[in-house]
Amino acid sequence: MSATRYTYLGPEGTFTEAALRTLPEAATRELVPMVSVPAALDAVRNGEAAAALVPIENSVEGGVTATLDELASGEPLMIYREVVLPIAFALLVRPGTKLSEIKTVTGHPVAQPQVRNWLRAHLPEAVWESAASNADGARLVQEGRFDAAFAGEFAAATYGLEPLVTEIHDAENAETRFVLVGRPARPAAPTGADKTSVVLWLGDDHPGALLELLQEFAVRGVNLMLIQSRPTGAGIGNYCFAVDAEGHIADRRVGEALMGLKRICPKVRFLGSYPRAGVSAEDVRALRRGTSDAEFTAASDWLARVQDGRA
Numbered sequence: 654m655s656a657t658r659y660t661y662l663g664p665e666g667t668f669t670e671a672a673l674r675t676l677p678e679a680a681t682r683e684l685v686p687m688v689s690v691p692a693a694l695d696a697v698r699n700g701e702a703a704a705a706l707v708p709i710e711n712s713v714e715g716g717v718t719a720t721l722d723e724l725a726s727g728e729p730l731m732i733y734r735e736v737v738l739p740i741a742f743a744l745l746v747r748p749g750t751k752l753s754e755i756k757t758v759t760g761h762p763v764a765q766p767q768v769r770n771w772l773r774a775h776l777p778e779a780v781w782e783s784a785a786s787n788a789d790g791a792r793l794v795q796e797g798r799f800d801a802a803f804a805g806e807f808a809a810a811t812y813g814l815e816p817l818v819t820e821i822h823d824a825e826n827a828e829t830r831f832v833l834v835g836r837p838a839r840p841a842a843p844t845g846a847d848k849t850s851v852v853l854w855l856g857d858d859h860p861g862a863l864l865e866l867l868q869e870f871a872v873r874g875v876n877l878m879l880i881q882s883r884p885t886g887a888g889i890g891n892y893c894f895a896v897d898a899e900g901h902i903a904d905r906r907v908g909e910a911l912m913g914l915k916r917i918c919p920k921v922r923f924l925g926s927y928p929r930a931g932v933s934a935e936d937v938r939a940l941r942r943g944t945s946d947a948e949f950t951a952a953s954d955w956l957a958r959v960q961d962g963r964a
């Protein structure tokens with residue numbers, strides 16, 4: 654096991670690399686670019702790396718399906734940190750290329766929905782073909798495979814390209830969330846501003862099946878932050894659900910919600926409890942009156958007194 658190596662969706666120059674370098678510990682780690690999300694995660698599974706940073710969600714297109722599917726299958730992995738990065742694309746070209754000369758464009762598959770309107774307005778005839786990542790697209794432009802790539806402006810120098818257009822983003826304040834994934838271990842202690850990620854498989858389909866899952870959170874005052882269905886591969890109509898819930902598995906209401914889900918779901922995969930990026934415990938206390946663990950514990954203590962006839 655290499656305790657000092659972190660992998661990430663490469664090659665050099667991805668937003669994923671930029672997100673990884675915002676983590677303090679990245680300064681003392683060997684950062685290794687990988688050709689795909691599965692490759693980055695498999696390096697952790699086989700002990701070649703201690704952790705991998707991969708994109709998991711963006712504010713325009715939702716979940717990054719390659720990551721959600723990889724975390725829902727295969728040898729279990731756990732999420733330990735998240736990083737949220739504002740995303741603005743630059744159109745990277747070989748020096749001297751004019752906008753009128755661009756016939757083919759590339760970028761990560763989830764980049765296209767984030768620049769769709771810009772493309773329609775400025776390059777309506779350009780043909781899009783996805784690359785493994787935005788920086789991989791830049792590399793392919795350098796090699797002459799495409800005329801332009803949507804990537805971070807910071808990637809231009811790495812691939813001898815120039816940013817013909819900058820600050821391209823259809824949606825204001827577009828963000829992408831990345832997660833640092835490692836082998837399963839005890840989650841870090843609660844911070845008061847955590848989230849818990851799980852993957853849930855539905856049992857026999859029946860009216861209200863999904864509601865029964867959601868109720869395990871709702872009745873305990875646990876707020877959901879993401880729910881994304883993904884095909885299980887067992888045929889049309891067979892789905893699992895990636896769910897992010899506010900709180901930490903060590904919180905009674907979150908732990909009891911997971912116990913309830915374990916009772917009603919044929920399969921539950923715990924992906925981790927970890928600090929929410931950019932949110933403090935004070936923020937959470939101010940927002941979630943009535944659902945903090947203290948209120949839940951007080952109600953639980955009251956029930957115990959009633960059960961003992963000491964109400």
Ligand SMILES: O=C(O)C(=O)Cc1ccccc1
Pocket residue numbers: 662666667668669670708711740761763764785786787788829
């Ligand atoms: O990290 C990158 O550059 C990627 O290709 C993944 C990605 C895709 C779209 C927005 C942010 C990150």
